[in-house]
Amino acid sequence: MLYPSMLRTSGDWFADFEQLYDRMDELLGGRSGTSSIRAVGRAGAFPALNVGSSADAVEIYAFAPGIDPKSIDVSVEKGLLAISGERQARDGKAGEKSEERTAYASERFVGRFRRVVALSEDADPGRVEATYRNGVLKIVVPKRESSKPRQIQISSGS
Amino acid sequence: MQAQSNSTAMQAQQPPRNVQNANARTAPALLPPVDIFEDDGGITLLADLPGVGREDLAIGVDGRNLTIEAPLKLGEADSLTPVYAEVRANHFRRSFELSGDLDTAKIDAGLRDGVLTLHIPKLEQAKPRRIDVRVE
Numbered sequence: 001m002l003y004p005s006m007l008r009t010s011g012d013w014f015a016d017f018e019q020l021y022d023r024m025d026e027l028l029g030g031r032s033g034t035s036s037i038r039a040v041g042r043a044g045a046f047p048a049l050n051v052g053s054s055a056d057a058v059e060i061y062a063f064a065p066g067i068d069p070k071s072i073d074v075s076v077e078k079g080l081l082a083i084s085g086e087r088q089a090r091d092g093k094a095g096e097k098s099e100e101r102t103a104y105a106s107e108r109f110v111g112r113f114r115r116v117v118a119l120s121e122d123a124d125p126g127r128v129e130a131t132y133r134n135g136v137l138k139i140v141v142p143k144r145e146s147s148k149p150r151q152i153q154i155s156s157g158s
Numbered sequence: 159m160q161a162q163s164n165s166t167a168m169q170a171q172q173p174p175r176n177v178q179n180a181n182a183r184t185a186p187a188l189l190p191p192v193d194i195f196e197d198d199g200g201i202t203l204l205a206d207l208p209g210v211g212r213e214d215l216a217i218g219v220d221g222r223n224l225t226i227e228a229p230l231k232l233g234e235a236d237s238l239t240p241v242y243a244e245v246r247a248n249h250f251r252r253s254f255e256l257s258g259d260l261d262t263a264k265i266d267a268g269l270r271d272g273v274l275t276l277h278i279p280k281l282e283q284a285k286p287r288r289i290d291v292r293v294e
Binding site for chain 1: 191192193194195196197198204206207208209210211232233234235237238239240241242243244245270271272273
């Protein structure tokens with residue numbers, strides 16, 4: 001079908017979901033579709049990722065609590081943004097005398113992690129900014145000037 | 159029986175299901191992953207609560223019920239359109255049933271980088287004691 005989006009009305013829920021899934025496939029690899037071979041997503045991976053887009057930038061939120069921000073590595077290469085690091089087992093003093101402890105639950109992630117997001121063509125990897133607050137790593141990838149939406153002036157013919 | 163392994167001292171349970179609560183909380187809550195361990199002094203609980211600020215965290219004790227509840231705030235701009243989301247709710251909630259040997263009046267809580275550390279001490283009489291045998 002040519003230009004399917006033109007045939008959809010704005011209130012079409014299914015169309016919205018379809019678009020969302022298309023974008024999911026594009027970014028992280030999907031349940032059914034093809035994914036970028038270097039950015040294959042999987043549910044339940046650590047850290048969980050949310051991605052949002054605005055006119056100016058793509059914002060990536062990585063839910064990575066309890067990590068020293070200095071030990072998180074964020075890199076961009078070949079249009080892929082990679083977040084990697086390691087989360088240590090518990091903090092400090094409790095671990096010292098583990099033989100006297102009984103564990104009832106260990107659900108929290110421990111170990112090395114790496115997640116990759118495929119950036120869209122219009123992202124500008126040269127100006128990536130990352131901040132860590134309350135256990136959430138926020139990465140802002142600005143869009144290139146040329147790809148930002150612009151208002152086109154219509155000149156009158158007369 | 160991995161899922162039941164924490165029932166010895168603290169029982170993981172669903173939020174209360176009475177009618178008022180069901181109406182008040184129709185939005186699904188995120189269940190934060192926890193580590194729970196016990197030593198002679200008491201129970202320590204670690205919970206992952208990314209995006210939670212100290213001022214928003216609510217820890218409530220009602221009888222023997224301990225509830226951790228907090229909104230998740232990213233501070234994102236309104237103009238942001240969600241593209242992909244693995245976290246699809248905006249608040250955390252989890253409850254535990256405490257056993258009678260724990261001192262709920264002396265719970266100590268700390269939040270750092272989105273990780274909550276709760277320490278629940280044991281009541282003095284519940285702590286294991288060593289009884290010295292006198293030599294006569």
